[in-house]
Amino acid sequence: MIWGASPKSDRIFSVLKNWGVTIAGYIDKNFSNIPEYNGYSVYPIEELLESQYFVFVALTAHYDGVINQLNEMGYKEFVDFWYPERIIKLDGTKNYQDLYGNKLVTENICPINVRLKSGGIIEIKTKKLDGRTTVASAGESFVKIGERVKFGRDVVISSTNGRILIDHDCRFDSFIKIRASCRGSVRIDANCTIQRQCTFVASFDAKIILGRDCMISYFVFMRAGNSHNMIDLNSMKHLDDNAERDVILEEHVWVGMRVTLLNGVEIGAGSTVGANSFVCKKKFPKNCCLAGTPAKLLRERTAWLRDGGSVHKNIEDYQEFIYDEQY
Numbered sequence: 001m002i003w004g005a006s007p008k009s010d011r012i013f014s015v016l017k018n019w020g021v022t023i024a025g026y027i028d029k030n031f032s033n034i035p036e037y038n039g040y041s042v043y044p045i046e047e048l049l050e051s052q053y054f055v056f057v058a059l060t061a062h063y064d065g066v067i068n069q070l071n072e073m074g075y076k077e078f079v080d081f082w083y084p085e086r087i088i089k090l091d092g093t094k095n096y097q098d099l100y101g102n103k104l105v106t107e108n109i110c111p112i113n114v115r116l117k118s119g120g121i122i123e124i125k126t127k128k129l130d131g132r133t134t135v136a137s138a139g140e141s142f143v144k145i146g147e148r149v150k151f152g153r154d155v156v157i158s159s160t161n162g163r164i165l166i167d168h169d170c171r172f173d174s175f176i177k178i179r180a181s182c183r184g185s186v187r188i189d190a191n192c193t194i195q196r197q198c199t200f201v202a203s204f205d206a207k208i209i210l211g212r213d214c215m216i217s218y219f220v221f222m223r224a225g226n227s228h229n230m231i232d233l234n235s236m237k238h239l240d241d242n243a244e245r246d247v248i249l250e251e252h253v254w255v256g257m258r259v260t261l262l263n264g265v266e267i268g269a270g271s272t273v274g275a276n277s278f279v280c281k282k283k284f285p286k287n288c289c290l291a292g293t294p295a296k297l298l299r300e301r302t303a304w305l306r307d308g309g310s311v312h313k314n315i316e317d318y319q320e321f322i323y324d325e326q327y
Contacts, residue, residue, distance in 0.1 A: 001023075001024050001025055001026065001027055001043075001047075001048065001054070001055050001056070002016075002023065002025075002026050002027070002055075002056050002057060002058055003026070003027045003028075003055055003056065003059060003066065003081075004026070004027070004028060004057065004058035004059045005027075005028040005031075005034050005037040005042045006032075006037075008058055008059065008060060009026070009058030010038070010231075011224070012056060012058045013038055013058075013082045014058050016056065020221050020250075023040060024027075024040075024053055025032045025041040025042065025043055025047065026038075026039045026040055026042045026043065027042075027044070027045055027055070027114045028042070028043075029044075029045070029134075030043050030238045031043055031044045038220055039048070039248065039316060040126075040304075045049040045092075046070060046235075047258075048070075048075070048078045049074055051120075052080075052081075052251060054081065054160045055070065055075065055081035055082070055108050056081070056082050056087070056090075057081060057082065057083040057085070057086070057195070057264040059083075059085065060085045060193070061085040061179055063083070063087055063200075063219070066083065066086075067086070070126065071227050072173070072198065074153075076100065076153050078098070078099050079254045080207050082232050083101055084100045084241045085117070085155045086099075086117070087117050087120060088102050088115070088116040088117065089105060089113075089115060090102070090115075091111040091112065091113075091114065091123065092106055092108050092110075092111060092114040092129070092133075093108055093109055093110070093111055093134065093244045095105065095242060096116070096150045097261045099122075100117030100118060100129055101118070101121075102116035102119060102120055102121070102284075103116075103120075103121045104121075104122045104123075104124075104215070105122070105123045105124070106117065106122070106123075106124040107124060107125055107126070107127050108124045108126060108127055108128070108129050109127055109128060109134040110127075110128050110129055110130070110131055110171045111131055111323075112129050112130070112131060112132075112133040112134070112135065112138070112192070113125075113132075113133065113134040114134075114135050115134065115135070115136035115137070115158075116136075116137055116138070116140045116146055116219070117136075117137075117139070117193070118138050118139035118140060119141075119192075120137030120138045120139065120140075120142060120143075120159070121137055121141065121142045121143070121167060121217040122135055122137045122143045122144075122145075123142075123143070123144045123145070125143055125144075125145060125146050125147045125149075125161075125168070126145075126146065126147055126148055126149040126150075126151045129145075129149075129151050130155065132154050132155075133151045133154075133155050133156075133157075133298070133308035134155070134156045134158070135157045135158075135159045136157070136158040136159070137158075137159050137160075137218065138159070138160040138161070138176075138261065139160050139161040141159040141160060141161055141162055141163065141180070142159070142163050142165075143157060143164045143165075144164070144165045144166065145157070145166045146166055146167045146168035146169075146170070146190070147168040147169070148168055148169045149166055149168065149169070149171075149172075150170075150171045150172065150204070151172045151176075152172060152173045152174035152175075152176070152196065153167060153174040153175065154174055154175050154176075155172050155174070155175075155176045155177075155178075156176070156177045156202075157178045158166070158177075158178070158180075159179070159180040159181065160180075160181045160182075161181060161182055161183060162180030162181050162182065162183060162184045162185055162186075162202065162203070163177055163178050163180055163184075163185040163186070163187075163312050164185070164186045164187075165185075165186070165187045165188070166188045166192050167187075167189045167190040167191075167192075167206055167213065168187060168191075169190050169191050170190065170191065170192045170193070170194070171192075171194070171270050172193075172194050173194065173196035174196045174197075174199075174272075174291050175196050175197050175198070176194055176196065176197070176198050176199070176236055177198075177201075178199075178200045179197070179199075179200070179202070179203075180201075180202050180203070180312040181202075181203045181204075182204045182205070182225075183203075183204065183205045184201075184202035184203040184204060184205065184206050184207065184224065184225050185202055185208070186200050186202050186207070187207065187209045187210070188210045189209075189210060189211050189212040189213075189214075189251070190212045190213075190273055191212050191213045192210050192212065192213065192214045192215070192216070193214075193215050193216065194216040194218050194220075194307050195209075195218045195220075196218055196219075197218055198201075198216055198218070198219065198221070198222075199221050199222070200221075200222045200223075201222070201223050201224070201225075201228055201245075202223075202225055203222040203224070203225040203226075204222035204225040204226065204227070204245075205245075206225030206227065206245040206247075206263070207224055207225045207246045207248075207295070208247045208248075209245070209246070209248045209250070210249050210253075211249055211250045211251030211253065211269065212228075212251045212252070213251055213294055214251065214252065214253045214255070215253075215254045215255070215306060216218055216255045216259040216289060217254075217256050217258075217259070217275070218258070219257060219258045220255050220257070220258070220259050220260075220262045221259075221260045221261070222247050222262075223247070223260075223261070223262050223263070224246050224247045224259075224261070224263060224323045225245050226240050226264070228246070229327065244263065244264035244311045245263040245264060246263075246264070246265075246266075247261050247263070247264075247265045248266045248267070249267050250264065250267065250268050250269035250270075250271075250286070250323070251269045251270075252270050252274040252323075253268075253269065253270070253271050253272070253273070254271075254273065254304055254305075255265050255272075255273045256273055256274050256275035256276070256291075257271070257275040257276070257278070258275060258276045259273050259274075259276065259277045259278075260277070260278045261273075261280075262280040263280060263281060264279070264280065264281035264282070264284060264314075265280065265283075266283040266284065266285055266288070267279075267281050267283075268283075268285045268286030268287065268288060268302070268323065268324075269323035270287040270288070270302075270321050270322065270323045271286065271287060271289065271290065271304055271322070272288075272289045272290075272302065272304055273290055273291065273295065273325065274289070274290065274291025274292070274298070275291075276293065276294075277290065277293060277295045277303070278292075278293040278295060279291055279292045279294070280292050280294065282294070282295065284297060285297075285322040285324070286323040287294075287300070287301055287302055287303055287321075287322060287323055288300050288301075288302060295325040300324075303318040303321045303322050304318075305317060305318060305322065306323065
């Protein structure tokens with residue numbers, strides 16, 4: 001029996017038919033208004049009590065209500081019913097695995113908000129995340145948070161059919177959103193710092209990469225991949241050719257406040273991006289300084305240090321952060 005007589009169940013209906021599974025009909029609370037769907041009868045929920053059908057739930061919401069009703073009827077998940085589209089809610093402190101392919105492997109000891117759906121996988125190596133952290137993985141997704149990563153308040157790490165990898169010793173301030181979808185990916189290498197109110201989004205095979213020791217200031221926005229295509233009405237061709245949509249920062253890049261980085265950006269190691277800059281479809285060399293709207297190369301052969309405790313530094317202190325082979 002399929003729970004949900006609506007177009008949302010059509011894909012499940014087709015799959016079950018292709019598998020040769022016998023379909024007895026549909027369960028729907030609006031059965032009196034929809035007596036038949038796809039050529040099969042639609043029944044009230046009470047029908048399940050009488051005949052003990054195996055139930056395939058096609059709904060993409062109402063998780064708790066449906067689960068509670070089925071449990072009250074004596075139905076057991078995986079044994080008597082299947083609800084792959086529901087969100088599994090966990091506190092992030094215990095390992096978890098189910099037959100939908102959802103999996104959590106964690107070393108975290110502080111309760112956080114973990115959401116798994118339709119085969120999402122999460123691996124958490126750090127031990128003490130902020131309680132208002134949310135980590136979600138849905139579909140063919142993998143989210144990994146490395147050792148000694150620290151989050152401030154209200155950080156959301158979310159992937160749907162994408163990948164998010166955060167390496168060890170990264171530090172995030174508050175109100176940060178990292179999102180990957182539709183085979184997009186976000187990779188943040190070790191020792192990066194990200195200040196509050198930043199948003200990173202990667203989708204449709206595009207990727208965002210931050211090399212090790214990058215320093216991202218407040219209100220920075222990065223977007224790799226377009227969610228909506230545009231066409232040229234003269235040529236009737238797609239303007240998004242799916243090429244050069246990545247946003248790549250090599251190691252030890254400093255991004256200033258309120259910077260926007262969009263498709264096709266590559267910034268060389270040891271470089272700095274000035275505050276309020278807009279960067280799109282451009283590549284910049286190592287050890288440079290760029291700024292502006294749109295961003296332009298302002299200085300070449302520059303280097304910077306994280307330590308802001310003293311303005312005066314010995315030149316030798318910068319040697320480790322010189323990547324330009326011309327030096």
